[in-house]
Amino acid sequence: MLLPLLMASCLPTLAAAEQVSAEAVQAEAELQAEIRHWIEMLGNDSYAKRVRAKKELRRLGLTAFDLLHQASTHEDSEVAIAARHLISSLQINWADSSDPPPVKEIMEDYGTSGNEAERKTRIGRLAQVPNRAGLAALCRLVRYETSLRLSRDAALLIMQQPQLPTAVQRTQSADTIISLLGANQRPASVWLRVYADDLRRGVYDAQRWSELIDRERSLVDGRRSLQTDTEAVLELVRVCAVRAQDANNQAEAMRLAMETLEMIPPGRNELIEAATWALDHQLDAVVIKMQQRQPIPFSKEPLLLYAVAEAYLGQDDPQQADELAEQALSIDRLPAADSEEAQNMTRDARENLALRHREIGVRLQGRGQFEWAINEYRHIVDSLEIDVVVAAVTRQQLARLYGSMQEHQAVLDMLLPLQQRMQNDAEYQRRLQNTNISPSSLAVVIMHHRGLLFAEQNQVEKAQQSLANALALSNRNADILIAMYRLPGEEEWRSKVRRELDAMTTMFEEYVFANERDYRESNSPTNAEQLATALNQYAWLVSNTEGDYRRALRYSQRSLELQPDDPMLLDTCGRCYFAIGDYKNAVRLQTRAVKLGGEDPAVHRQLKEFQAALDASAESSS
Structure with missing residues (x-):
């Protein structure tokens, strides 16, 4: 839409304003006086004068905006109503010709949105x-x-x-x-x-x-x-x-x-x-x-008590923090599965309580309070039968958290009972269809973490077999291949890993080319997200193993151009800088990733790794 008058972008800068002539000042004062006159006429007893006032104010356009806005709260309700109507009728170019394309895109049709x-x-x-x-x-x-x-x-x-x-x-x-x-x-x-x-x-x-x-x-x-x-x-x-x-x-x-x-x-x-x-x-x-x-609202709300507990952690008082966290956990506790109280509650009532604890756990995990989050999740798992859907979903969520904390036995303890129940109960498996829990996905995670557990126990051959089986079921899972790459082994094992690494790197490179083509044809948000994901897959795999580290960094940087401040992408970019020995930038990117995606312990652990490398580098150079 065109403006009836030049927009504010045409107003003089402050420096120029100091040089405005006396004539210009006088002209501006007269213009303001004219606008005030017509605004006051909006409440005149004469219908003809009110119509004339509206016509003149429309002619003045945005020049009258500020005074019209002040008049929108005029003591004369008729003036106020007319002023509001005139403001709403003014045509404004929300995007200026000098704005960059992203701004123009955001502001397109802004004035037509009543929402x-x-x-x-x-x-x-x-x-x-x-x-x-x-x-x-x-x-x-x-x-x-x-x-x-x-x-x-x-x-x-x-x-x-x-x-x-x-x-x-x-x-x-x-x-x-x-x-x-x-x-x-x-x-x-x-x-x-x-x-x-x-x-x-x-x-x-x-x-x-x-x-x-x-x-x-x-x-x-x-x-x-x-x-x-x-x-x-x-x-x-x-x-x-x-x-x-x-x-x-x-x-x-x-x-x-x-x-x-x-x-x-x-x-x-x-x-x-x-x-x-x-x-x-x-x-x-x-x-x-x-x-x-x-004190009263705080004593009744777990999230508020956890907030105070976190504050005491910040004040170096972990004892007081843990006492408050225990008090928060005790609010609306679930009864034990085999207790009389549980028998007297409806299934829906118990599930609603469980969902509340799960929501609290998610909030705590998002704030990096992992132990408190685990306590909330474990309370659900320990209090509900495994056939309750929310208990199954919580098991999966807790397993992910344990996995990020490298507690591989705990992952197996959570998922093996779930896997066994699904294998023996087709109806149970059907009820979990909408939860992203499937026998195949469980098998991959269990094999992956069983392999990592064997590696911790120095049972190298068993670790190799479990990880190879996991990769066979999920040939796009870079984390499994990265774990295989880090395992010791004879030349036969090393050759197998290199073949798998070459195949996956090539596959991810092809994904990048394909998604780049789609993005150029239609740079929609969906295509941008898919391209960023493809770039990130390549960068994460290569920066954690071997290959063209500089290309990995370029791909990672490009992904962040497409999806700025995505914690997962920042985490990868930090790893890419680390791979080329730029520890300062690795710490900078990883710190940002922790701030924006603190719900993953692996992100915190990677920051510690990068910071240790930076500190060691500083010591060796001093």
Whole structure:
């Protein structure tokens, strides 16, 4: 759509604005006065004058946007309603001709979407476009998005983007923000002007932000503005706390985080979200303070108790942490399978309790609290008969976790009873069809981990046989072949492994070529994901065995271009850097993988391996 007037991208930069002539200033003042006049006429008693006012304001287009937005809360309801209608009718080019293709794609038909959730998703995608390429589009959203909530979301996402490394880049971003916001006085625009000033000076101005937050809070507490609310201020304070941390001002970050306690709604989900945020930013004292302020809701909710337990771990108090974790596990415990209490409960009631414990286990695993997650999973496995579907699914999930922790006997203990039951009970096998548990998949995992267990026990021939059998059933499983490659053996074994390695490497290379062709023909999200997977398969196999390590690194880097910040792909890229001896970048990528995909113990273990190599390299060179 074309704009009735030039967009904000045509506004002068701050430097140019300082040179604006007196005549231009006077012209702008007169224009603003004209807009205010027509807005007031929207409430005139004369129908003809109201119609004339609407016509003139439409003619003025986006020039009138800011004052129309202010008028949307006018004390005269007729003026307010007319102003809102005029705002909704303004035509806005959400994508500018200067925007890069990814931004244009995200913003295509943005103005036609009446779904706020969809628009919010697009705003989030804009913030993820590399190199801040979505900054200009986000600034337009801050200024022109009719939803104040989405306008604030866009501003906060801008403020949460990674710190720019050079003064030139920071100044360029600040100039973009100032030029696009113009004279807009929305709360989000006010926040961004302060942020832009911080960018220019390369600081976090704690005093200025504190004053701004106090002003926002006073507006909320006094109910003196419809343009802000407690939720908006809470998010602003959290963003400021993180920015204070980034500026190495931990005391200010803690002060701001403590200030949020009065703004957190009392609901279960809100408390969990607040505790999670604090833990994610190493603000452990905030979680402990939350429990002290609201002991009753914390005592009834396992996830909140686990959050406090994690906070005590961060405070180097593992005894208190384990006591709280045990208290959390005891809430809504499942009765023993053969107990009278279990007999008196319906099957559905027991399964619902089990699902709740499983959900908690998944959350704990995602936070890297593996032992607590195992306790939750084991509670289900130990309390339910194996023929209960949720018990079977939990066995599989627990086996995966044990496998990532290299506890191969524990994997077998979980899966062998499941395999035996499926072999002897066709009806049970049918009931598990929708769970991704099949006799063939179980056989592969059991053979794989049995082989790894034999290798640990130095039973090399048995290990070779088990792993070879597993690979025969799953000839695309790179992890099995990697385990075979790492096994000692005679020349016959080494030759067999090399043949398998050549065949799988060639197969994965062909997958890359085929998916690259499909992606070039249609670069859809599905094709991008499939190509990234093919590239990752090759890179993971080669970087863990032998071959063209440089090509593996290029493939891994390409996969991350297609699927940025995918933890699995980051994990592979870290391994590729490690393979070529670049331990610094290996640690950098792996640290990012742990942050984004902390639910896999193998990712943590690989980081320790890379860090040890980096430390050893530093010692040898000193």
